[in-house]
Amino acid sequence: xxxxxxxxxxxxxxxxxxxxxxxxxxxxxxxxxxxxxxxxxxxxxxxxxxxxxxxxxxxxxxxxxxxxxxxxxxxxxxxxxxxxxxxxxxxxxxxxxxxxxxxxxxxxxxxxxxxxxxxxxxxxxxxxxxxxxxxxxxxxxxxxxxxxxxxxxxxxxxxxxxxxxxxxxxxxxxxxxxxxxxxxxxxxxxxxxxxxxxxxxxxxxxxxxxxxxxxxxxxxxxxxxxxxxxxxxxxxxxxxxxxxxxxxxxxxxxxxxxxxxxxxxxxxxxxxxxxxxxxxxxxxxxxxxxxxxxxxxxxxxxxxxxxxxxxxxxxxxxxxxxxxxxxxxxxxxxxxxxxxxxxxxxxxxxxxxxxxxxxxxxxxxxxxxxxxxxxxxxxxxxxxxxxxxxxxxxxxxxxxxxxxxxxxxxxxxxxxxxxxxxxxxxxxxxxxxxxxxxxxxxxxxxxxxxxxxxxxxxxxxxxxxxxxxxxxxxxxxxxxxxxxxxxxxxxxxxxxxxxxxxxxxxxxxxxxxxxxxxxxxxxxxxxxxxxxxxxxxxxxxxxxxxxxxxxxxxxxxxxxxxxxxxxxxxxxxxxxxxxxxxxxxxxxxxxxxxxxxxxxxxxxxxxxxxxxxxxxxxxxxxxxxxxxxxxxxxxxxxxxxxxxxxxxxxxxxxxxxxxxxxxxxxxxxxxxxxxxxxxx
Numbered sequence: 001x002x003x004x005x006x007x008x009x010x011x012x013x014x015x016x017x018x019x020x021x022x023x024x025x026x027x028x029x030x031x032x033x034x035x036x037x038x039x040x041x042x043x044x045x046x047x048x049x050x051x052x053x054x055x056x057x058x059x060x061x062x063x064x065x066x067x068x069x070x071x072x073x074x075x076x077x078x079x080x081x082x083x084x085x086x087x088x089x090x091x092x093x094x095x096x097x098x099x100x101x102x103x104x105x106x107x108x109x110x111x112x113x114x115x116x117x118x119x120x121x122x123x124x125x126x127x128x129x130x131x132x133x134x135x136x137x138x139x140x141x142x143x144x145x146x147x148x149x150x151x152x153x154x155x156x157x158x159x160x161x162x163x164x165x166x167x168x169x170x171x172x173x174x175x176x177x178x179x180x181x182x183x184x185x186x187x188x189x190x191x192x193x194x195x196x197x198x199x200x201x202x203x204x205x206x207x208x209x210x211x212x213x214x215x216x217x218x219x220x221x222x223x224x225x226x227x228x229x230x231x232x233x234x235x236x237x238x239x240x241x242x243x244x245x246x247x248x249x250x251x252x253x254x255x256x257x258x259x260x261x262x263x264x265x266x267x268x269x270x271x272x273x274x275x276x277x278x279x280x281x282x283x284x285x286x287x288x289x290x291x292x293x294x295x296x297x298x299x300x301x302x303x304x305x306x307x308x309x310x311x312x313x314x315x316x317x318x319x320x321x322x323x324x325x326x327x328x329x330x331x332x333x334x335x336x337x338x339x340x341x342x343x344x345x346x347x348x349x350x351x352x353x354x355x356x357x358x359x360x361x362x363x364x365x366x367x368x369x370x371x372x373x374x375x376x377x378x379x380x381x382x383x384x385x386x387x388x389x390x391x392x393x394x395x396x397x398x399x400x401x402x403x404x405x406x407x408x409x410x411x412x413x414x415x416x417x418x419x420x421x422x423x424x425x426x427x428x429x430x431x432x433x434x435x436x437x438x439x440x441x442x443x444x445x446x447x448x449x450x451x452x453x454x455x456x457x458x459x460x461x462x463x464x465x466x467x468x469x470x471x472x473x474x475x476x477x478x479x480x481x482x483x484x485x486x487x488x489x490x491x492x493x494x495x496x497x498x499x500x501x502x503x504x505x506x507x508x509x510x511x512x513x514x515x516x517x518x519x520x521x522x523x524x525x526x527x528x529x530x531x532x533x534x535x536x537x538x539x540x541x542x543x544x545x546x547x548x549x550x551x552x553x554x555x556x557x558x559x560x561x562x563x564x565x566x567x568x569x570x571x572x573x574x575x576x577x578x579x580x581x582x583x584x585x586x587x588x589x590x591x592x593x594x595x596x597x598x599x600x601x602x603x604x605x606x607x608x609x610x611x612x613x614x615x616x617x618x619x620x621x622x623x624x625x626x627x628x629x630x631x632x633x634x635x636x637x638x639x640x641x642x643x644x645x646x647x648x649x650x651x652x653x654x655x656x657x658x659x660x661x662x663x664x665x666x667x668x669x670x671x672x673x674x675x676x677x678x679x680x
Contacts, residue, residue, distance in 0.1 A: 064088035065480055083610075084603065085624060085635055085659075101484060102431060102440045103477045110437040115470035117430050120460050121412045124353040125450035129290050131329060133281030135301070135344040138332070140374075140387070141273035143247045147262040148222040151176030154240055156258045158251050158269060165271060166248045172256075172268065173240045179221060180239060183231050186214040190232060249273040274338050279311055279331040279346055285320050288327060289448070290352055292316075294370060294395065297331045299348035301340065309333065309340065313350075314374070332374065354450045355410065370395045410447065411456040417466040418446065418454060419475060420568065426485075427460065428467040428474050439467060439474050441485065519566035523615055523665065528558035530614055533582065533605045537638055540598055540646035541653065545591045548598070552584040555601075559583055574611050578604035595647050599629070602636045609637060613665040625656040635659075 066072040066081035066088055079088055105113070155173040158165065165171070189211040196207050218228050224244065230236035253270035256262060279299060283291060295313045300306075311333035320327050331348065333340065369392035371377040371385035383392050419426040425446050431438040444459030460466070467474060478485035532555035539547030559579050567575055581604030588594045606622065614620070620637050628634035628647040636646055643656040 062090060064090055080633075084606065085633070086603075087632070101442075102438055103474060103481055103483065104434070104436050104438045105474070105477060106436060110470075113470045113473040115437070115474070116468050117465040118414055118417070118468045120456070120462055120464045120466060122409045122462050123412060124355065124409055125412050125453040125455065126351050127290050127354050127448070127450035129283070129287045129350040129352070131281040131283055131287070131348045131350065133279050133329075133331075133346055133348065135333070135340050135346055136278050136280050136342050137252070137272045137274075138276040138278050141247070141249070141276050142252075143245075143249075143271045144253075145171065145243065145246070145268040145271070147174075147264055147266045147268060148220070149176050149178045149182075150261070150263050151179065151241075152261045153256050153258055153268075156256065158254065159257075161251055161254055163251045164249070165245045165251065167245055169245045171243045171245055173242050175240050179241055182214070182217055182221065183236070186211075186218055186228075186231060187234075189214040243268070245271055247271055247273055249275075272342075274340075274342070275334070275336050277333045277335045277340055277342065278314075279333055279348065281329045281331070281346075281348060282324070282326040283316075283329045285325055285327065288316070288320075290354070291329060291350060292352070295350055295352065297348050297350050299331075299346045301344045301346050303341070303344060304339065309346075354448060354455065355408065368395050369393065411460060411462060412450075412453045413456055413460065413466050414468045415449060415452055415454050417468045417471065418444070419471055426475075428471050429460070430465040430467065432465075441475075441478060518571055518612060522563065522566060523612055525562045526608060526612060527615060529555065529562065529582065529608070530605065530620075532558050533601060533637070534620075534639060536598060536601065537636055537646045538644065540591070540595055541644040541649055543591065543649040545588070545594060548591075548594045549588055552588065552597075552601075556583055571611065574607060578607045578611075580604070581607075591649075596629075598636070598646055599634050602634070605637055606635060609662050614662065616664045618664065620662045622659045622662070623656045624659050625652075627652070627655060637662075 062077075063073050063075055064077050064079065065074075066084065066086055072081055072083065072088070074088060077088065077090070080086065081088060105115075151174040153172055154175045157170050157172060189207070193207045193211045196204060215228060215232075218231070219225075222243070223231075223241070227236065227241070249271045251269055252272045253267075255267040255269065262268070279297070291313060293313055293316060297311050297313060298308050299311070300308055311331040313329060314332040315328070315330035317328040369379045369382055371388070371390055371392055373390055374385055374387045377385050377387060377392075378395075379392055384390065385392065413427065417427050419428075425444050427442050427444050428439045429442055431440055442459050445457040447455030447457050449455075475485045532551050536548050536551035536555065539545075539551055559582060562575075562579070564572060564575065581600045584597060584601070588597060609620070618639060620639060621641055622635060623638055623643055623645075624633060624635050625645055625647055626633045628645075634647055638644055638646075641658055641661075643654045643658070645653050645655050648655055
């Protein structure tokens with residue numbers, strides 16, 4: 001046993017001796033390496049290419065923006081938009097760094113945006129002037145029968161309205177003592193003239209003058225030459241006189257009945273010739289430059305659907321009504337078949353070509369002769385008017401002919417290519433020979449509108465290709481790139497003193513959109529929009545899907561009653577964007593779908609509140625739930641300060657915080673400019 005113990009001690013002594021030496025050697029080597037590392041200089045960094053990492057380090061940091069407020073430019077990818085609290089997206093290189101007025105899109109982005117282009121044309125565009133009016137009588141073809149002498153209506157042949165009569169038809173029989181006395185006076189004067197034996201020239205002249213005066217008196221009484229002859233030769237022996245129709249037409253007014261006694265000048269009846277009519281219309285002052293005397297007009301009436309009638313402008317009122325801002329326009333219409341009736345409503349269109357300076361090009365009457373009083377009478381040569389007998393004149397002398405040979409064809413673009421801001425007109429032009437779809441924004445000066453086209457005075461040239469569909473999407477891309485656009489002519493926004501994460505100032509934070517001057521009627525029209533939205537919010541908070549569907553339907557109806565009149569530029573665009581978010585077009589069949597849709601509705605209504613405010617007596621509150629949509633977070637507008645979470649309902653009804661409050665607008669400051677809440 002002792003021998004075994006001695007052997008074990010010897011082995012352990014040997015192992016300790018050699019192991020300690022090995023550990024010592026290892027420790028010495030480690031110490032040398034560490035010392036070398038500490039004492040040696042740092043190696044030069046590796047470079048991959050001449051401008052790889054250094055260029056990135058020296059360049060601008062990656063910036064992030066808000067898809068709703070593209071002028072927001074923040075370097076923190078985890079930050080929220082200070083305006084709408086949405087997640088930020090990275091600002092990508094648009095490929096147009098060399099020109100701040102250009103933006104480059106990928107082929108797929110251009111295809112998804114459904115961008116369409118059209119070349120700038122040069123031609124005479126046709127303008128359409130749409131007018132509305134009523135068919136009425138041609139006052140030059142109306143005859144009124146009046147009593148030339150006192151008498152009694154013994155017999156009335158025309159005894160109801162609408163009786164058609166021809167010229168010379170009998171109308172009535174009249175008994176008049178004054179007329180019988182005039183007949184007898186005429187007979188005596190004729191007898192005296194025939195039986196005169198006086199040799200005195202003075203007596204013979206006086207007798208003859210008396211006869212002439214008696215005959216003229218009968219003529220002025222309205223007696224026809226045949227009746228005067230009958231009285232003169234004695235064949236007229238009645239005590240009644242027949243009155244005949246002076247023109248053909250229909251009886252439109254009857255003022256007497258049989259047995260009535262009338263005095264001199266009293267009306268008897270009115271006859272209108274319906275073979276010629278007038279179309280009386282009202283034209284706004286903006287339409288007057290496109291209207292000319294003698295222009296051809298086409299119109300339709302409800303009585304003959306699908307059928308078109310024609311006439312010519314015969315009168316344009318030289319003054320504008322100060323109350324309605326319109327001027328009367330009269331169209332002379334031939335109605336030989338009498339298919340048109342006075343009183344019919346008509347919808348008319350005047351088509352005319354427009355020159356570069358806005359002058360009307362109308363050569364329909366070139367080289368022809370026109371009646372100055374009746375423009376429907378047009379002849380190929382000189383002559384007399386068939387209606388009034390006036391001498392025909394050349395159409396050129398009346399200023400109704402515009403010769404296209406003496407006018408310049410204007411530059412023309414489709415009206416869908418123009419984005420209006422109220423003070424500017426913006427057009428996006430496709431940049432030729434670019435590797436990817438590239439578009440450049442241009443301010444243009446427009447002339448008059450002609451139908452679906454605008455005349456361009458300045459800013460474009462023939463050969464340019466303008467965007468006619470998808471221009472708003474291009475403008476949005478310009479905004480995201482913080483370049484000048486329709487909405488932001490100055491490009492990206494400036495900084496403000498708001499603090500970001502870690503207490504650092506937020507750079508390039510835009511000022512809160514100020515409320516701008518809008519019609520008070522527009523702000524009032526938003527009340528049912530807000531009301532329907534708040535009903536939808538309360539329905540979701542109560543887990544009431546049916547209530548949300550009904551509120552969404554009410555909201556869609558309310559949006560349809562909001563008038564855009566008076567909105568221009570950015571306020572108009574803001575309203576349309578918000579309305580698009582608020583409108584629910586698809587069927588909602590689950591509450592989860594409703595809540596996802598409600599987030600988009602909330603973005604729209606919050607934008608409306610910030611931009612235009614609301615009227616009423618309630619103060620509304622902006623709430624935020626950080627846990628909605630898998631901790632993405634979502635906002636909503638609600639009544640009261642107690643949280644009613646529409647995204648979780650009864651599960652987490654009180655989850656969220658009130659961010660800011662919106663007081664109702666005071667009546668005295670409606671439409672005035674206020675800075676948005678919470679960003680002052």
